[in-house]
Amino acid sequence: MSATIFAVLPPVIAIALALITKEVYSSLLIGIFAGALLFHGFNPLHATETTFSIMGGKISDNIGILMFLVMLGILVSLVTKSGASRAYGEWASHVIKSRRGALLATSFLGMFIFVDDYFNCLTVGTVMRPVTDKYQVTRAKLAYIIDATAAPVCIIAPISSWAAAVTSSLPEDAGINGFTLFLNTIPFNLYALLTLAFVLWVMVADVDFLAMGKYNKRILESGKIDSTGEESTVICGSGSVKDLIIPIVFLIVACISAMIYSGGGIHTFSFEAISNAFANCSSSDALVLGSFATLIFTFLMYVPRGILTFNQFCESFTAGFKAMVPAIFILSLAWTLSGICSEDYLDLRGFVSGFVNPESAVSLLMPAIFFLIALGLAFATGTSWGTFGILIPIAVSIFGASEMLTITVSACLAGAVCGDHISPISDTTILASAGAQCHHLDHVATQIPYALSLAVISLIGYLAAGFTQNGWVGLGVGAVLLIVFASIMTQHAKKEKASSQ
Secondary structure, eight states: OTTSGGGGHHHHHHHHHHHHHOOHHHHHHHHHHHHHHHHTTTOHHHHHHHHHHHHHHHHHHTHHHHHHHHHHHHHHHHHHHTTHHHHHHHHHHHHOOSHHHHHHHHHHHHHHOOSOHHHHHHHHHHHHHHHHHHTTOOHHHHHHHHHHTTHHHHTTOSSSHHHHHHHHTSOGGGOSOHHHHHHHHGGGOHHHHHHHHHHHHHHHHTOOOHHHHHHHHHHHHHTOOOOOOOOOSOOOOOOOTHHHHHHHHHHHHHHHHHHHHHTTOOSSOOHHHHHHHHHHSOHHHHHHHHHHHHHHHHHHHHTTTTSSOHHHHHHHHHHHHHHHHHHHHHHHHHHHHHHHTSTTTTOHHHHHHHHOOTTSTGGGGHHHHHHHHHHHHHHHHSOHHHHHHHHHHHHHHHHOSSHHHHHHHHHHHHHHHHHHHHOTTOHHHHHHHHHHTOOHHHHHHHHHHHHHHHHHHHHHHHHHHHHHTOHHHHHHHHHHHHHHHHHHHHHHHHHHHHHHO
16 A cells, blocks of 8 residues: 555544544554554554554664653753752842843743753743742743743754754655754744744833733732742752853753764864754764763762762652653654655655645645644644654655745744644643743633734745745745734733823
8 A cells, every 4th residue: 555545544543633632642653553554454463563663663763862852851850959940040030120121031041941842941930930020020921931932942943852853753765854954944934933033022012912911910900929839849959050051051062062073073164164064963963962961061060069969960860751751752653653654664755746746836835734734733732743743754745855845844843833832731831831830721821812823924924935935935924924913012002001000
């Protein structure tokens, strides 16, 4: 059944079940097994053997990414347990002198921690809660800032767990450099870029509108703190501000250096030499080297100085691993689904490319279609990684190496982030609520109108990009629409505020 219409069934089954059940793990597994059954003529024994053979091979091929996730989880646990996050918050509360300064500091910290969204959510909330409380920023608004500068930052950062996941989502037989493709998608990831610009706009203007405006007005007038009051992390150490900043900076520098090293190094300091090093690097290997070096550095920084004892340091190993288990499981299943659809088995790309003409009129709608599908799937399942793990191989099978592939993959990533952003069952949405100590449903209800407004703008941008086959046109259209939307809503919010005074 290779290269036939049946090759479409595994991803369709996985997507349909995910939308119906709102559970991604079993949906992906059933889609994988259905593909294996089709390949082996419904022989369950051979299908089972093939399923786990592909899974084992995919995990083996991508073991570097999994190791990076585990070590990153350990580092998150260490920084929190050491008390460094709390120390930074206390320091910032003395340095920041205004509400606008507190908002901007929160958003800038979220943008600075671009290596992983888990790391971002777990750190920013813990660090900035005392500062934002001082200037009467509601916990729902803090949760929105955290959420809006977590996944949107990570999905456009070349050095992040998300970049590694996207890179590994390409089929092995695609003949495309995954890291180069990811770099090319960054300027056309409309939802991520527009969200970051919108957050800065809201921070500078210091206004709230739609559901967020109504919520903040109600909470501030009541004089109550909209906090859950739950502390989820036990702090054992007496870390200072430098114990937070230095490990993060070291991690970023170490990963960048490892990427350049694995890409052959640079002999002349030119843009072309650096670009070639990044294009030729093994991002997964580099992230492993960088994160491992950071753990050693953090050990030498914490234990000899008594910030953490040796036993406390080692306790973070299991805590960090547990935090990353959901991401590891999703990735393993998404890789396996991609494997059963590869040319060695059902050959989805061979089937789709046989009748889909990239020059046809329908292909011009593909960026917008992929954006909507990714948004809906990520919203229903609460995972971006599982979403683009399913959709990117399909985009590759339709367009191959082309400008439209870059635009369509950008739309897929943007839709996955948007759906994940507004999903009440998303890990990052839940972690943003926990980091801000905000009631989860309050965060979801106040965030959705903002996110959906930007989703509509992004959709129009992808329609423009598809019809012109030019991603820059889509970005320009999105930027203009964002300015118009933000200006209208800001003026409306200020008029309401003036009339109520």
